[in-house]
Amino acid sequence: MSTIETIKSQLSENPIILYMKGSPNAPQCGFSSKASQALMACGKRFAYVDILSNPDIRSELPKYANWPTFPQLWVNGELVGGCDIIMQMHEDGELKTLIDTVPDAAE
Amino acid sequence: MQVQQAITAKLTSTFSPIECIIENESHMHNVAKGSETHFKVICVSDAFEGLLPVKRHQAVYSCLSEELDGPVHALSLHLFTPAQWAKNSRSFESPQCMGGSKK
Numbered sequence: 001m002s003t004i005e006t007i008k009s010q011l012s013e014n015p016i017i018l019y020m021k022g023s024p025n026a027p028q029c030g031f032s033s034k035a036s037q038a039l040m041a042c043g044k045r046f047a048y049v050d051i052l053s054n055p056d057i058r059s060e061l062p063k064y065a066n067w068p069t070f071p072q073l074w075v076n077g078e079l080v081g082g083c084d085i086i087m088q089m090h091e092d093g094e095l096k097t098l099i100d101t102v103p104d105a106a107e
Numbered sequence: 108m109q110v111q112q113a114i115t116a117k118l119t120s121t122f123s124p125i126e127c128i129i130e131n132e133s134h135m136h137n138v139a140k141g142s143e144t145h146f147k148v149i150c151v152s153d154a155f156e157g158l159l160p161v162k163r164h165q166a167v168y169s170c171l172s173e174e175l176d177g178p179v180h181a182l183s184l185h186l187f188t189p190a191q192w193a194k195n196s197r198s199f200e201s202p203q204c205m206g207g208s209k210k
Contacts, residue, residue, distance in 0.1 A: 021207040028207025031181070052207055066165050068175045069182070083202075084184050085160040 003056040007064055011077045014047035015102045019061060020071040021052050028052055031083035035071040038090040042099040075102065110143035110178050114171060118150055121170045125189055126151040132183070136204040144180040147201055151192040160186070180208070 001009070010017060016039070022028030024036040028050075039046055051058040051070055062068045065079050073080040075098055080086065089095040115129055128149040133142040148167070155163045163186040168175060171182070183201045 022205070027205060029205050030202025031183075032207070033205060034202050066168070068168055068172075069180075079161055081161045081164060085164065088160065 003060040016046035017074050018048045032071045035083045035086045042096045122152040122154045124150045124152040147183040149185045151187045156188045
């Protein structure tokens, strides 16, 4: 599978997915850390991809997304934004509203 | 100051902002002293009217694509319309680096 195909399948299989540096429990960048904390505060399960251990995705996703940096939050296959937008939406309560539109995964 | 000046010039000519504050935050990151890799940009312009946050950021990223392909590693963007700016009371503290991009 090409990197772009991998990205597309990640986006279609995961309604909430955060591309970040490190993991939510061990973030490797202050911006990724803030973004994942805000997302965790919304109380719903989400997927994440550590782009530091996936260099292909790190180099391809910015072109696909027209977004040069990480973290990147995608909801329902659409780019929501990076850390600044996530934090702004979190402070305004809009992030939880958006996240709550995603149905709970059948477990 | 070269990169910072280029960013200022491009943002000014593209967005005609009523306010444009650019701060070099590279010292907060894991880069050499005097680097121009990380910037905070606060920009207030009529051009952002009617654009969702993600579109505003993408407009700035397009404008600065040369810098982002080159020396600039990341931008912290705070983009407002004049009306939003007038009632804005946020702080714009950027987080400290956690070392992840060490080469």
